[in-house]
Amino acid sequence: QVTLKESGPALVKPAQTLTLTCTFSGFSLSTPGVGVSWMRHPPGKALEWLAHIRWDDAKVYTPSLRSRLTISKDTYRSEVVLTLALMTPEDTATYYCARMGPNKGLDPWGQGNPVTVS
Amino acid sequence: EIVLTQSPGTLSLSPGDRATLSCRASQSISPTSLFWYQQKPGQAPRLLIYSASSRATGIPDRFSGSGSGTDFTLTISRLEAEDSALYYCQQYGNSPPYTFGQGTKLEIK
Numbered sequence: 001q002v003t004l005k006e007s008g009p010a011l012v013k014p015a016q017t018l019t020l021t022c023t024f025s026g027f028s029l030s031t032p033g034v035g036v037s038w039m040r041h042p043p044g045k046a047l048e049w050l051a052h053i054r055w056d057d058a059k060v061y062t063p064s065l066r067s068r069l070t071i072s073k074d075t076y077r078s079e080v081v082l083t084l085a086l087m088t089p090e091d092t093a094t095y096y097c098a099r100m101g102p103n104k105g106l107d108p109w110g111q112g113n114p115v116t117v118s
Numbered sequence: 119e120i121v122l123t124q125s126p127g128t129l130s131l132s133p134g135d136r137a138t139l140s141c142r143a144s145q146s147i148s149p150t151s152l153f154w155y156q157q158k159p160g161q162a163p164r165l166l167i168y169s170a171s172s173r174a175t176g177i178p179d180r181f182s183g184s185g186s187g188t189d190f191t192l193t194i195s196r197l198e199a200e201d202s203a204l205y206y207c208q209q210y211g212n213s214p215p216y217t218f219g220q221g222t223k224l225e226i227k
């Protein structure tokens with residue numbers, strides 16, 4: 001069974017850096033075709049895709065946040081870490097990680113980690 | 119950036135009805151790059167459809183996807199109360215950002 005779980009702070013001050021960890025089981029990030037993506041869902045707004053890391057350590061970022069985002073993986077610990085620098089209240093959202101399979105669908109998703117910037 | 123526009127914003131139907139949800143892209147995308155997700159209150163999104171028309175594992179055949187170019191459709195037949203949710207389309211094209219639509223809220227009366 002594939003599961004993912006996000007962990008990190010619930011409250012961040014403006015200008016701080018947010019660090020979120022996605023801990024997963026049931027698959028390996030060394031398997032070709034597999035990756036992990038991060039998304040966020042601000043209250044009252046649409047889902048936003050943020051970043052993706054592949055089995056071969058290739059990384060893709062959403063252009064609008066590229067200068068503030070960093071994604072990395074620890075294959076042996078089955079973790080993917082996302083950092084978002086220079087947080088503002090506009091970054092308040094529930095942050096999700098999800099596995100991306102060969103069909104590029106995000107499945108499954110973690111339960112989400114709500115983050116408030118204040 | 120590819121913008122996905124979903125319509126209608128809210129759909130209110132009765133059990134047993136058929137729901138038709140639309141997702142229109144601002145430019146043509148490959149069908150292999152179009153996905154549909156369902157999100158119920160308090161839950162994470164769940165993958166329903168990948169590659170525009172293929173059902174994800176465990177998704178009942180009441181859910182079907184179709185479309186090409188800029189117009190894609192999610193159809194839910196024989197609606198059940200448990201289908202009440204938000205539905206999002208997403209595109210994963212050749213370059214980021216891999217955008218989501220703003221969602222359609224489906225209410226079962």
